[in-house]
Amino acid sequence: MRFSIRYRTEYQYDAPVADNLNSLRALPATTPAQRCEESGVRVDPEARLIQHNDYFGTRVVEFGVSRPHDRLTIDVRAKVETSETPEPPDPSWEALATDAYRRAAAEYLLPSDDEPLNGALDGLRADARGDGPLATLLRVSELIPDRFEYRPGVTYVGSTVQDLLDAGAGVCQDFAHLALILLRRNGIAARYVSGYLFAAPPDDSEDSIEVNTHAWLEGLLAAPGDGAPVWVGIDPTNRGRAGTQHVKIGHGRRYADVPPIKGVYRGSASAELEASVRMTRLDSGNGAAP
Amino acid sequence: MATEYTAAPYAPADGFYDELFDASGGARPHAETLVSRLERLGAGELAAAGRRRDAIFMQQGITFDLTGAAEAADGELRDRPFPLDLVPRILPADEWTVIKRGLAQRIRALNRFVDDVYHAREIVEAGVVPWEMIVSRSHFARPAYGIRPPGDVYCHVAGCDLVRDADGRWKVLEDNVRTPSGISYVLENRLAMTRLVPGLFAGYHVRPVDNYPALLLSALRAVAPGGDDEPTVVVWSPGPANSAYFEHAFLARTMGVELVEASDLVVRDEVCYMRTTSGLARVHTIYRRLDDDFIDPLEFRSDSLLGVPGLMRAYRAGTLALANAVGTGVADDKAIYHWVPEMIRFYLGEEPILDNVETYLLSDPERLAYVLERLDRLVVKPTGESGGKGVFIGPRATDAEIAAQAELIRADPRRWIAQELVHLSTVPTLDSSGALAPRHVDLRPFAVFGEDISIVPGGLTRVALRPGSMIVNSSQGGGSKDTWILDEEVVPDGRPLPPRRATVPPPLPDLRQSSWTGQQEQQQQERSGG
Known part of the structure; x- marks a missing residue:
């Protein structure tokens, strides 16, 4: 199956926070059973994104917003194709x-x-x-x-x-x-x-x-x-x-x-979290646009 | 009555190696001068020197944690003050040369092992050390995976504990390559000795130890990430509540660098800064005196907000050197210790110069049975701890204690190792009556790895002050001795320090809020079929 995925998270803080450092583990992997065709991350306020693969092989995107802000949105988009896996072995x-x-x-x-x-x-x-x-x-x-x-x-x-x-x-x-x-x-x-x-x-x-x-x-x-x-x-x-x-x-x-988002910020403000994931089939056979 | 006590009544303990006297009670050649000096000084003079010593140490605040129950960190000597015994321990130059070469060899192999574990895993591929053994170590640091520190140096400061068996042979009892402590006592002891009993030094060329801070600073600068400016080095301490805080402050002061705590450091855009009165200043190398678990809450313990968020980003980006490197704890684990001789052969193609103490891993059922049968004769240690924590000494244990220990081992054999009891060597020590009596000792030499490995002559000698005791920890009646390495050849001191230049702080605002809050995490809770 082919999907587009949009994973959007918004934090609303009740007072300005600073040095908001986050690590995202949200990008689809490429494995024998699936292929990530494209993926991207945007954050607001804008920040430089750094990517590395961790010990477990997961793609990690890191960023930090140092100046004071009272809202943070993280927008992850990806397209991925999955395929059937072979029958599993049945060992003793x-x-x-x-x-x-x-x-x-x-x-x-x-x-x-x-x-x-x-x-x-x-x-x-x-x-x-x-x-x-x-x-x-x-x-x-x-x-x-x-x-x-x-x-x-x-x-x-x-x-x-x-x-x-x-x-x-x-x-x-x-x-x-x-x-x-x-x-x-x-x-x-x-x-x-x-x-x-x-x-x-x-x-x-x-x-x-x-x-x-x-x-x-x-x-x-x-x-x-x-x-x-x-x-x-x-x-x-x-x-x-x-x-x-x-x-x-x-x-x-x-x-x-493998937490999807892990972060820490300076200050003691509390946050309202809103997160949504929208998945859309791109290869549907039942009438929707491809 | 100045010769009230002499060498004559000194009787080395049977079955142990005495370092100053031979079995017949005669002074060994390197100790003859010392023994005659001690006789000349006499009990009265020595007692008076002892009182001056106590006053000085009290005044300078050279104390260790009084509760003896502080948090465990690698190699930290969490103890009461180490009473300094005024009789030095003397090691001839040729003996030291062997120790020095043996330690350098061992540390080089441990350093290679740390690099290998977080990268190529060659020693695993070759079937020398099982991968399950490595990943099951509590100090195996997954966040260190793939990170190459400057110069490929991981074990910047190492303090291996050495002992001598009944035949006088040196053996490594354990490795400490996380945050070994005790060097400040080495320096303070030497200073005190030259003031209190200067006469004892006459006739000896004792190799100096006071260049340690210069040695450490030059190593910390050597591993700093490249740049045009003079690198900025800081010492990071968990704070005054830590039992080794005295040493953290001592090292910062003697190196002429800042002593910082987590709240003084901040990471922005993969660069680490410290707060100063004039704003933020870039930091290049951190000599950190706390465990991996507490350096960056984003990467280590998620239940803790201690540390500096983002520190690992700077470290991974190569803008910051951490000494010791992240993840070295996997190498000084007590089960991994078992493989160090193999590591030396594997990485260096050499035969180990210093032996291990015979060690049994308990994951093998046959070994386990063998050890459980002989618990009353063995020493058992938990693998992830250090500083004597949780150590069981069979010959000193009651039947009930032996049974309890057997239960603990059976519950999780992988958490324990067993070792043959080493019959620690003795050095004459002043007892409470002012007479010389044999007391058991160990030795922790300190090695510094920058561009190359340097080892401070001697190290911290810990001595069990109770007659017959082989427990040298100060919390259990241990003291320390000045350790003399005799100089037979003139060896130049460490490199001269380059002059320090002021660096221009970046134009970043100061920080008003110092507490941290964890970002709300999202529970994974999808289910299909609505």
């Missing part, structure tokens, strides 16, 4: 014990510091385990929406998995964080993915929709023979594998490695 559990797998898995098998205490997830972890790693991956993507309600507002950007367990509800970020732990504790390396989801209504009637940034995850599966292990995307918010509606920005161990 034993295939995850090889040196090649462990090397590729690296930090994506390690626990993080803010995981729920021992025991709290034992039941879920056992329920998540399937006959093999691929089955487990798919099972996790079903298990979480079965057990937890998708409900915005009960958790916030800094919530932990324990918060999700306590509330019994959360959003995609929380679902992804939980899925990461369930997979890692089953010996499957897993990484958090930040991106955009073309969440069109089921009847396919809309080509241009308002969405939010989205989070899902990728699990690492050993490939047959001497093949390199493969990252396979699953979406525990929407069940099943990630597909051509998913546009990836980047990945990390958890949300904090």
Whole structure:
């Protein structure tokens, strides 16, 4: 699928702020499954934009507005084409014990510091385990929406998995964080993915929709023979594998490695945040302009 | 009664190497003069010198943290004042030459390792150090990925801890390449010794240590990003609450540079400035005395607003040198220590001059079982800590403590290493009665890496003042000694300092607000199907 994406964020401060420094991780990645055709960032007040690729390979755009201002808008535009990914491998559990797998898995098998205490997830972890790693991956993507309600507002950007367990509800970020732990504790390396989801209504009637940034995850599966292990995307918010509606920005161990916007400004003013993501299909077959 | 105590009653402890006396109780050749001088001075004179010492140190405020419970940072000696023992530790020139070469070799390899870890990963590709081991270290700094500091120097200041085993052989106990402290004590101790007991120096050519600030400053200038102006160097301290604040202030003063805190620094358009009374002034090199976690809230701990937002941008853009470089903590991790001899072979193609202490990594189940069986004879250390924090000493532990430690290790074996107990060497030390008694010591020499590696002759000798104790930390009854490296050849001092020139501050406004607020982040919450 081909999309144009416009991700606009506006901060309105109740008093002038200065030295407003921000890092954006909002540009679509180019991977075997998608190609970012063009992308651009504009900020107001105007500022010089600096770009680099971080440790995880995510494109980061940085800027700073030093003079006093009471409003900041960040406007990200991109065009991207996604394609079907090949069928994932279906390795045995034993295939995850090889040196090649462990090397590729690296930090994506390690626990993080803010995981729920021992025991709290034992039941879920056992329920998540399937006959093999691929089955487990798919099972996790079903298990979480079965057990937890998708409900915005009960958790916030800094919530932990324990918060999700306590509330019994959360959003995609929380679902992804939980899925990461369930997979890692089953010996499957897993990484958090930040991106955009073309969440069109089921009847396919809309080509241009308002969405939010989205989070899902990728699990690492050993490939047959001497093949390199493969990252396979699953979406525990929407069940099943990630597909051509998913546009990836980047990945990390958890949300904090790929936040869409991270910033800090001088002063103690508080801010009103307004953010919107509009995704438009450019290759639609149902009557809209191409 | 001036010869009330003599060398004669001094009895080196059995099973340990004494550095001034041989096993039969006779002074070693390099110590003969010293021993006779001490006899001539006598207990009364030494006691009087001790009282003058206490008065001077108190007056100069040479103290360490009194609570002993400060935050952990690499290599910081978080302790009470180190009582200076008036009997110096003497190392002959040939012995020092070996140490010096061994340390330079080790630091060069550690420096290469840091570079490799954040770039090519050759040592991983070659199968020498497992990648999982590196990424699981708490001080592996992902924001440092791909950044090449000026001159490829990462470990600008290193303080490796050395010990001598029962056979007198030198070994490296641990590496400190983040913010090792203690050099101010080396300089202050020397100054105090020349004032309090000048007679002891007679007959010895002791290599001077007082050029350290000049050495450090020239290294910090050598790594400054290029430009026409004289680079501006500052010392960044977390502030007076830090246990090593005395040393931060000492180094800034003796180098003649500004001592700053986070609120004095600001980054604009990838350039770092400090606030001065006349506006902002460009900063080229920061000698920072705090951990990576606290330097830039945009890149490190997201739960913290400490530090200077944007500092990593300036660092990445190459307009700023940080000493030590970001990410060096991966190299002085106690599990990585295990591979340092391999690093020396891999990067330098040389055999290590200084040995490691025998170390066991606990990720291997067989090793783990072997270690758990022998916990009462081993030393166990947490991998990410330093400065003696969390160290377990088997031979001194009760059964309950051993059981508790075994539990901790089993819970997360990767967080621990085990080492054979080193039988630390001894140096005669004045005990409370004014007699000489053997006390255990270690040594932290300080190396400075600018254009090349220079090592200050000697270093900080820490001594366990309690009889039989091998714990040299001052919080547990440790003191320090002046460390003499004997000069047998004339070695020229460090390069002369170039004159400082005033730089023109850029026309930027001063800053009125000094607190920072985190930008509101956006929760990721899309779901399909409306």
